[in-house]
Amino acid sequence: MLNENRRVEDHPILGPSKRGAPVTFWFNGAPITGCEGENIAMALWASGIKVMRSDLRSGEPRGMYCGIGHCFECRVTVNGVPDIRACLEPVRSGLIVSGEVSPEEGTSR
């Protein structure tokens, strides 16, 4: 289910969101429905997933913070390539996205 309220429709700097047809990709093994062309972080948020990885030392949850590619907090592994910024990388059908999330954090927060 897409939750329209969690999508940024028109960003003051980045402009209107670019959303194509609904497609399925994978996050930590679970299927996620996103829109082709929107960024991975937005699709995850729309599916209720805000935690994209855990801090290596503290185990604290990490996710989208700046939303414009600057802070690197939302970095995930995409199709085997580490440290991709979820807030910049467009959703494509079948993408395999993973973040190292501590088990106790769960996937939704």
Added chain:
Amino acid sequence: MEPDVVVIGGGIMGCSTAFFLARAGVRVTLVEKAEQVGTEASGRNAGGIRANGRKPAEVPLAIASIRLWQAFNDEYGGQFEYDQHGQMYLARNEEELAALRRATPTLQGLGLGVQVVTGPDLRDLAPNLSSLVVGALYCPTDGFANPILATRFVGRLAERAGARILTGTALTGLVKESGRITEVVTTRGRISTGAVVCTAGPWTNEIARMVGVKLPIEVKPNYIAVTTPTAPVLRQFVSGHTVYIRPARAGNLIFGGGAAGPAAGFSKASSLATLRWSAGRAAEVLPAMRHTSILRSWAGTLAYSPDHMIILDSLPGVANMLFATGCSGHGFCLGPMAGKLLAELTLGLTPSLPVDQFRLARLGSRAVRDAEPA
């Protein structure tokens, strides 16, 4: 109320100067062009607090400054991620190792507990360095801190001691009467003062030029980058193979150096070619770096003197203005003690360390040239 002293420039040296002056009961105002202290070189360096391998004339200053850093950390409760994990100058071959061995007695004679380490001793200290490294000159009392937190901390110490710090206030002129600075002109008004201390790093050139003095300071950027966090792979600050690497508390690696001779000037534009090259060199020293990504890179602006050592002196032709600059990349470490010396000299006290070797006169004909017409 008019200050007794105006300090120009809110880097680590200016904040330290303001602290030691205020602590001595002097009314001191620090003017800083940026909206916060420590936004230029003092906040943009690798945070090295180290004496290893410095010129013999500079080592006592570095040792004294490290003691002040320890005091800021221990007695004043500074929270600026200060770790005395040691520093190593790396040798890649017998020739470099021999050079490090030759440098050792002089450094030891100056009170620095350095030793050359090789073989198992080296691997025990730094097990993840590559086989490129055959030995190192190790200084256990050296270390590093978070330079942004550290400079802001010393700025707060100065304010707590009674100094007034005016941020967002850039110097635009100096009023000189009968060989003395009587007023400092800023973007937020004029300040009458009894004395001036200039700690403006690479901007010291243009400030000196306001009173007709040309200093032999060359301005150059330095480039630094930080990786994603990794499991602990390095404990010390290591320098060699033309790069340096040090760990951060959060597990990231901070590295820099590399490309020879970046373009002179104030530009902070990063170059992907430089970054790629220094990252490659760093990974040759510490192969575990290959499993990290670079999070970001940045540049700072450094002031170099002709002999790459701090210049600390009174400004020629001005009776009541001191300056220090030209730290040539060592300024973050030296800042606290340089500030203390500047405060002592401003107060007419005997400085805690001899300063003659830091004065312009040591440079001979390279010291001061006539100012160009404004």
